[in-house]
Amino acid sequence: MQPAKNVKMYARNLDFYYGDFKALHDVNLDFGENEVTALIGPSGCGKSTFLRCLNRMNDLIPISRVEGAILLDGDDIYAPRVDVVQLRRRVGMVFQKPNPFPKTIFENVAYGLRVNGVRDKQYIAARVEESLQRAALWDEVKDRLHSSALGLSGGQQQRLCIARALAVEPEILLMDEPASALDPIATQKIEELIHILKKNYTIIIVTHSMQQAARVSDITAFFYMGKLIETGETEIMFTRPKNKQTEDYITGRFG
Amino acid sequence: MDNHFQKEIEELRLKVLEMAAYTEKALVQANQAYAERDTDLAQQVIDNDYAINSLECDIDNLSLKLLALAQPVAQDLRIIVGIMRLIVNLERIGDEAVNIAERSLILAHRPPLSYNPTLEELAKVSLEMLRNALTAFKDEDTDAAQRVCDMDARADELDVSVIKKLIDHMLKESPAIERSVHTILISRSLERIADLSTNIAECVIFIVKGVNIKHRCSRI
Numbered sequence: 001m002q003p004a005k006n007v008k009m010y011a012r013n014l015d016f017y018y019g020d021f022k023a024l025h026d027v028n029l030d031f032g033e034n035e036v037t038a039l040i041g042p043s044g045c046g047k048s049t050f051l052r053c054l055n056r057m058n059d060l061i062p063i064s065r066v067e068g069a070i071l072l073d074g075d076d077i078y079a080p081r082v083d084v085v086q087l088r089r090r091v092g093m094v095f096q097k098p099n100p101f102p103k104t105i106f107e108n109v110a111y112g113l114r115v116n117g118v119r120d121k122q123y124i125a126a127r128v129e130e131s132l133q134r135a136a137l138w139d140e141v142k143d144r145l146h147s148s149a150l151g152l153s154g155g156q157q158q159r160l161c162i163a164r165a166l167a168v169e170p171e172i173l174l175m176d177e178p179a180s181a182l183d184p185i186a187t188q189k190i191e192e193l194i195h196i197l198k199k200n201y202t203i204i205i206v207t208h209s210m211q212q213a214a215r216v217s218d219i220t221a222f223f224y225m226g227k228l229i230e231t232g233e234t235e236i237m238f239t240r241p242k243n244k245q246t247e248d249y250i251t252g253r254f255g
Numbered sequence: 256m257d258n259h260f261q262k263e264i265e266e267l268r269l270k271v272l273e274m275a276a277y278t279e280k281a282l283v284q285a286n287q288a289y290a291e292r293d294t295d296l297a298q299q300v301i302d303n304d305y306a307i308n309s310l311e312c313d314i315d316n317l318s319l320k321l322l323a324l325a326q327p328v329a330q331d332l333r334i335i336v337g338i339m340r341l342i343v344n345l346e347r348i349g350d351e352a353v354n355i356a357e358r359s360l361i362l363a364h365r366p367p368l369s370y371n372p373t374l375e376e377l378a379k380v381s382l383e384m385l386r387n388a389l390t391a392f393k394d395e396d397t398d399a400a401q402r403v404c405d406m407d408a409r410a411d412e413l414d415v416s417v418i419k420k421l422i423d424h425m426l427k428e429s430p431a432i433e434r435s436v437h438t439i440l441i442s443r444s445l446e447r448i449a450d451l452s453t454n455i456a457e458c459v460i461f462i463v464k465g466v467n468i469k470h471r472c473s474r475i
Binding site: 210211214238239240241247250251252253 | 258260261326327328329330331332333464465466
């Protein structure tokens with residue numbers, strides 16, 4: 001049994017609506033500091049919607065509405081005075097498909113810093129190198145930092161996106177199926193990276209791969225039809241889950 | 256509707272039940288060969304052990320294939336890991352039946368002991384434990400499995416009693432030493448079969464409930 005971790009972020013009685021459609025029902029979930037939490041469940045179960053609530057990405061959808069609360073270090077991220085840009089700096093995101101900007105490798109990583117008003121070239125160069133190293137990409141790109149990011153392989157592009165997210169020094173990293181478009185070797189690199197990154201970051205990952213959830217996460221949360229059905233230590237969830245729906249889903253007996 | 260993987264799990268379970276039937280038959284015949292001094296039956300137990308061994312290999316290979324290819328979790332993972340543990344115990348019970356048959360062959364060519372320790376009760380208890388453990392596996396019945404675990408102390412008692420009586424007998428009649436030793440070894444095999452049946456019952460509890468009660472690792 002692992003000792004209880006400090007809770008970095010938590011959702012309380014969270015409901016989410018797309019217009020009249022209620023996509024999330026009363027979700028209560030804690031995220032421990034420096035833990036990896038995997039959100040699993042069938043397509044349409046609300047796991048990605050929930051992930052996007054955590055850095056208010058859903059604000060971009062005009063008809064959406066949130067009820068309940070999400071607290072980061074004790075502060076409600078949906079409070080009126082919250083600066084969403086600042087929130088997204090603290091809660092970074094990596095998407096399913098690598099989406100580098102059509103710029104150089106260096107500029108991709110420096111982008112967030114520049115948007116945040118950083119002008120110090122030496123500082124930017126140091127942050128770019130550190131971020132690329134943390135994303136386990138530095139050795140592969142250090143001699144071509146000023147080449148186009150679009151020339152990188154898919155796996156390298158995804159690690160570049162992780163480096164880009166890390167450059168602005170987030171505290172939480174949200175990953176929405178970060179390896180689903182990658183080959184097994186690139187997937188393994190991303191998974192190894194998650195193991196390393198959790199020393200410094202709290203990571204929340206949505207994945208459709210049960211094996212990936214089992215390999216990378218400390219905690220697994222199972223969603224079904226907008227509800228959080230069961231959450232617990234990944235080892236327990238994949239050996240003796242308590243809930244029949246969880247058991248049926250992870251063993252492929254669903255439906 | 257069962258998917259392809261669940262059909263393979265069912266196939267695996269059926270193979271275990273087939274191996275169980277061979278093993279149970281070997282024990283029944285070995286006990287009978289000893290009790291009736293039947294050398295043909297004893298030889299049959301020895302000759303048929305290959306079937307149990309061969310099924311163990313088949314089940315092992317199928318389990319390994321399912322672990323590698325299907326990457327099972329939860330109840331599917333537990334049943335495969337549980338079966339891999341279970342068949343090791345089943346195969347050893349087959350070996351113990353062979354040991355009993357081999358001793359019975361030797362004893363059948365010697366005059367009967369003037370003191371007959373009657374292994375009947377121990378043979379009955381160990382066979383009952385094996386049968387109940389296998390039924391518990393077939394029915395996924397943890398209560399029945401727990402009752403098998405609880406019977407083990409009785410088998411230990413009976414074994415100790417047989418050994419004590421035969422040691423006394425050997426002290427009185429030295430020409431009976433060789434036959435007594437063979438008889439003690441049969442008693443020891445029956446006691447081991449009770450232990451191995453307990454292990455099978457523990458596997459059933461692991462498969463169904465996901466708790467490991469071996470060596471009191473955790474309690475239900």
